Amino acid sequence: MTEPPIGPLVVLEKKWPNNLAPVAVDIGGSFTKIVYWRPPYAPTLPEYVVRDFKDSFFSASAPLKPDPSLAVDISEGSLRFLKFPSSRNVEFIDFIRDTKLHHAWGENKMKTICATGGGAYKYKELAEERLGTVFTQKDEMKCLVKGLNFCLNHVDRExxxxxxxxxxxxxxxxxxxxxxxxxxxxxxxxxxxxxxxxxxxxxxxxxxxxxxxxxxxxxxxxxxxxxxxxxxxxxxxxxxxxxxxxxxxDLLVGDIYGGDYSTLGLKAELIASSFGKIAVKREDAPPSDxxxxxxxxxxxxxxxxxxxxxxxxxxxxxxxxxxxxxxxxxxxxxxxxxxxxxxxxxxxxxxxxxxxxxHNSYLGSLGALFSGQNDKGTKEKTK
Ligand SMILES: Nc1ncnc2c1ncn2[C@@H]1O[C@H](COP(=O)(O)OP(=O)(O)OP(=O)(O)O)[C@@H](O)[C@H]1O
Ligand SMILES: CC(C)(CO)[C@@H](O)C(=O)NCCC(=O)O
Structure with missing residues (x-):
């Protein structure tokens, strides 16, 4: 089957800037989270890259109600989510390059990708150099709130x-x-x-x-x-x-009081001191179990x-x-x-x-994806 030339813009054309890739990244201190839109005609991503990571998704059959104001007709495809450990950030950039996620499933490379999290700043230069696409920086907190509100308002059982x-x-x-x-x-x-x-x-x-x-x-x-x-x-x-x-x-209230500390309502099984039992172990005691x-x-x-x-x-x-x-x-x-x-x-x-x-891990990247729709790829100011 031949791919339509402009991929997701078929469904996103009203509001989606035609130079913005339908992929966004949230580069955190521990993980890089990617969300991308995949139309039904697109090939699945190579297994070798995804196999170590959970790939959860909103599919066409998931109970996601499309929001006309966001103009993302999910029933025409699905939003997919991927994670990379931040220690593999160079591989993650190459992954986008090799899978051509920044090509919007068409022939042409898109001009910008929205990126949030600390790594949107730390890796901007490297990513732009390797991808030839601008990393438009989006504020992490704004993206988090935007992504969460989207899920709360539109995804049943989220x-x-x-x-x-x-x-x-x-x-x-x-x-x-x-x-x-x-x-x-x-x-x-x-x-x-x-x-x-x-x-x-x-x-x-x-x-x-x-x-x-x-x-x-x-x-x-x-x-x-x-x-x-x-x-x-x-x-x-x-x-x-x-x-x-x-x-x-742990050292429990009962270990200290021999039972409940009733006047304060502290039950015997309550933790009085996390790891405290190791702290009070006698030097000559046998190895603990x-x-x-x-x-x-x-x-x-x-x-x-x-x-x-x-x-x-x-x-x-x-x-x-x-x-x-x-x-x-x-x-x-x-x-x-x-x-x-x-x-x-x-x-x-x-x-x-x-x-x-x-979708705990993916709220920031979702927010970044949506926040890119109405701007022209300019750097976002933070408070
Ligand atoms: N497979 C895993 N390997 C390591 N940590 C995991 C794993 N699954 C969940 N975690 C937990 O997820 C945390 C990272 O969560 P998350 O990806 O939301 O953070 P981040 O966005 O990278 O960090 P920050 O926002 O502070 O920059 C880890 O610190 C760990 O506690
Ligand atoms: C630095 C961030 C915002 C990066 O996501 C996060 O790791 C964080 O909120 N850390 C706690 C910083 C603080 O003590 O307020």
Whole structure:
């Protein structure tokens, strides 16, 4: 079958600038995330590049409602998502070049690609040199909010709560994510857990403020996990968190009080000090029976509880009750969903609920893709 000459512009022609590639990248500290539009006539991408990475997608059959204002007729194709570790950023640039994603599935190279995340600045020169296409820089926070709002408004079952008592997701429809007072998803606190954490108060489609941040994020968890154990693969985290027992590593209230600290309502099984049991071990004690599963589980508890607490405190300061957690740390990580849900419920005494989304890692790249539609490829100013 012969390809139409101008690829996606067939469906995007009304608003999509004809010099902009239907691919956008979010180059973060840990991962580079790519979103691209693939029309039905396009070939699939070479398996050798994709095999190590998850390739999730909104397909024509996924319950994605097209938004006329965005003029992206997804039913004519699909938005596809890919990840590369940031340590392979040169390969990622060559991947775009070799697959010709910046050609918009046609003959001609597009003039610009929208890029966000720190790497949009760090790798601009290198990427432009290797691709011969301009990297139009888009602000990371704006893209994150834009991508998330797009998903919340248009993708059914994108958002979900996690029932930590029954260990299952409870998916929300586009209508269920809306507050009754505002008939919209706003206001919400956005806690994006990538390598580090950014916390934003979001009050409207383009109305938001970064209220806080923390360096104790997904990179901290993964860095400490690698430093403390011989773990090499993130998938192992999911396995080990099922079998580990943090009580071999953490000091519990019960270890200090011999039971509950009733006057403060602190139950015996509550963690009093993460990793505290290792700290108080006698020098002449026999080797402990904690193993790497126990360490991983304790680390996950520590990071997740801390994030849950920071999120709750920021939500309280901002006067917002809905907290939406996003970012690569949460991708396919039901254990963390469970911990964060528990932490938010615990700290807010049941007043607040943690919400999660399916396309955690890809919100920034989605936002970059959409934000390129209405501009002429100029450099974006940040606050
Ligand atoms: N397969 C994996 N390998 C390593 N880390 C993973 C993996 N899957 C999930 N993670 C988690 O995802 C985190 C990175 O998330 P994400 O891609 O959102 O960050 P980033 O955008 O690169 O960082 P930042 O926004 O801070 O620059 C890692 O720190 C780690 O905790
Ligand atoms: C630096 C960014 C914004 C890069 O995505 C992120 O890693 C972050 O928000 N880190 C936390 C920085 C802080 O302590 O506010």
């Amino acid at each position: 958002a979900f709560h996690y029932n930590f008592e029954e260990d299952k997701e409870e998916f929300l429809s586009v209508d269920q994510i809306k507050s009754t007072e505002t008939n919209s998803p706003f206001p919400y606190l956005l806690v994006n857990i990538g390598s580090g954490i950014s916390i934003l108060k979001v009050e409207g489609e383009n109305k938001f403020e970064r209220v806080s941040g923390s360096s104790l994020g997904g990179g901290t968890f993964w860095g400490l996990a690698k430093a403390l154990t011989d773990i090499k693969n993130f998938d192992e985290v999911r396995e080990l968190s099922q079998s580990g027992d943090n009580r071999n590593v 904690y193993n790497k599963a126990d360490v991983i589980k304790s680390l996950l508890f520590m990071i997740s509880n801390n994030i849950g607490q920071i999120a709750y405190l920021n939500a309280q300061t901002c006067g917002v009750e809905k907290i939406i957690f996003t970012g690569g740390f949460l991708q396919d990580n039901s254990y963390v969903w469970s911990r964060l849900s528990y932490a938010v419920q615990f700290w807010s005494v049941g007043k607040m609920k943690a919400t999660f989304v399916q």
